[in-house]
Amino acid sequence: MNIQKLLLLLFIIPLLSFSPHKYYLSLTQIEYKNESRSIQISINVFMDDIEIALNKKYQIDLQLASNQELKNNDDYFKKYLKEKLHLKINDFPREYNYIGKEYDGDLVYFYLEVENIDGITSLEVENTILTTYFPKQENLLKTKIYNKYQSLLLTAKKTKGLLKFL
């Protein structure tokens, strides 16, 4: 499907949805671990959506979870996430390590980690994963920090959110 047709489908058809309907949602879970002084991040996205988005963006053919899978796909995922997911911890931008990814059914899980965090007073997340190609994309964020659960729903229009822990 070319991107024109894809966008067409996304703009026009949502009101006329057909049988294998789907929804556009990613879930990012963020947990702060006192013991390891690190922030653990796992993100799940629908495999077909992330594949469409990356194929178009980087002009590649990922073929995820098949035997023709692109060998260096982690490079693209890393690059993509770096552009789409930004964290500010205690008001300062922080980099994260890309630990890896795994597949589970129609989902891809990404694992990221921010190290050397001595405590969190605030966490700002900017998440635009898949929002360019899928205007209806929603990125749900759930945090467990100091045994407190919070959640945040980000969209193409609202890409940033701030959580405080004081």
Added chain:
Amino acid sequence: MKNSTLFLLSIFFIGTTVFAQEKKIKQGLQGHTNQNKFKQLKDQFSTPNSQRTASGAPGVNYTQQKVDYVMDIVLDDENKRISGKETIVYHNNSKDELAYLWVQLDQNMRAKDSKTPDIQPSKIPNSMPVKSFNLKYPKTPFDGGFNIISVTNLDNSNLSHTINQTMMRINLPEPLAAGKTFSFKINWWYNINNHREIGGRSGYEHFAENGNNNYVIAQFFPRLCVYDNVEGWQNDQFWGRSEFALEFGDYTVHITTPKDHMLGATGVLQNESEVLSRKELKRLAKAKNTFDQPVLIRTQEEATKIEKSKSSATKTWKFEAKNVRDYAFASSRKFIWDAMAVDINGKTVMAYSLYSKEANPLYGEHSTRAVAQTLKTYSKYTFDYPYHKAISVDGQMGMEYPQICFNPGRPNADGTYSDRTKYRMIKVTIHEVGHNFFPMIVNSDERQWTWMDEGLNSYVEMLAELAYDKDFPITRGYPKNIIKYMNGDQSKIAPIMTKGDNVYSFGSNAYGKPATALWILRETIMGPELFDHAFRTYSQRWMFKHPTPADFFRTMEDASGIDLDWFWRGWFYTTDVTDIGIKNVKKFHTKTKENEVRFIEDTTKGLGFGDDKDSNSKFHYEITYNKPGGLVMPIIVYYTYKDGTKERKVYPAQIWRFNDKEITKVFSSSKEITKITIDPNQETADVNTSNNSWPKEDKNKFEKFKRKIKG
């Protein structure tokens, strides 16, 4: 009095008042209504009556209307228009007198004055492609609404009628008495939509090469609404999403197309020799005896030759369809046609596919085989497929009608296709062909309850997919597939028992979640034997009838002897989730003194026992299970013994009936336990597994993954 004293005094009084109130509640003086999750669902179900019984079966006075249609249809390829002359015979089988009839005009959803776009909230996006922009803000909007030329009595005198958007009321000259018949005629035409550009559940696809169109035509004629004792007239507007409620009837349909078109339609073709070549008839006869592979009736080579020219002559296809709830067809110069016979318990049913060369070899390799598998599997779990054929059409959407459906999926230009394209095409084909059973035969009201056909169908679809390919990548229906949805933002989730037009995440709400619920009932709660019998009973009771949710819920209980009201309430009437955990474990051994057995708690850490334990004593564990999730579900526990063996124990959901938050349960064994795990095979859609093990898992999903990667 000093202020501080006053302050202290006031605190004292307020404190005692609050205390007194608490005491009142504690002493049980404060009343409450029955909030128990095992309370019967009587307040949600309609009262049983002689039309719909308490057992979930149709009652002695069950009636339903019948509507017969005689139609002459002309497909105008040049102008992309369709017109029809329609005679409707309405049989009032109810006990009621009817002052008017309601007719559905679905195509008016596409009329210039349609309100469908007006009820969609919208936002300005950052940007959009020119083509999408031009479609969304067209210079001249497409007018795809019905043009009703005439509504008349059989003698051609005018019949009074009122059009209200997608509904038309026929004002009867005199009330139609119970048991009587009323006949009338409607002449109409409309412009066919390009469904590839502006969407739709029918329409045409245009091919620049040779200027051909593939037509997939449905909801194309004014159709009678359902009248019953549940909704009265089901005349809710068609907004474009919630599908249809339709009566059964007999159809005589003549369709005139360009002479070089190939056509597939609902019903038995009456004039084969007039519309098919001698060669095609011979191949068709062969296909009717070929059960192992599709036989090509029209080859790709032949179709490719035909599509290069355009005949100005026409031909008329004549069909008779008995006891169907709707009518649809597909027509094109481009169609390749293959066919295979399917043995359904000794009766031969034909599986057909119609597809353009752009869909080959994907369709040639899988379409008809997927149709055949669907008919076999669904017949096994419901009833023998009663019609003579089922057609899958390369319609590049996913939409179902009686005996014919339109499906997606095309290979790359070089004919190769990925596994994902293949499985998606097979999945949708099985799903849409499966709709022949739900709702085309088990004819629930789709306008009101999307899940009744989509959910049940998505469940049987899984069984057909696994029969087609035991490694079929199922992405919807297993409990683990629904966790992401059920654990999502509660403000964007509706209970399954919500009208289709008003649900968020349509696919998960009306397809995935009910399919999962049925899967869990079969695999974990009822067992395949009891479930299959009850599901078959429901299907057979309501074949060619109009079931409601209560008829389904009641039958599943009535035929299995299992009270499932708690399950329907939780899974269908709420948005609650499953989360069951282990809160604490205490260990005991016993000492017998004289006539008394004393339980002695072992307070050492972990599940192991200290040295005090008498070797004659069994191992006794008092386990506290808690339930942060709102759903009541069975507790599925795996006890791992020191010798590595495991024991599965399932405590029925009713264990929660006295305490919805927390219960304790004793497990005694002659072997020592090293680990206790709840639902390790993901049977219950438990949204939080961090509390499912004892001793507590010290590593979460993230840490396990990191250890795997980093070693």
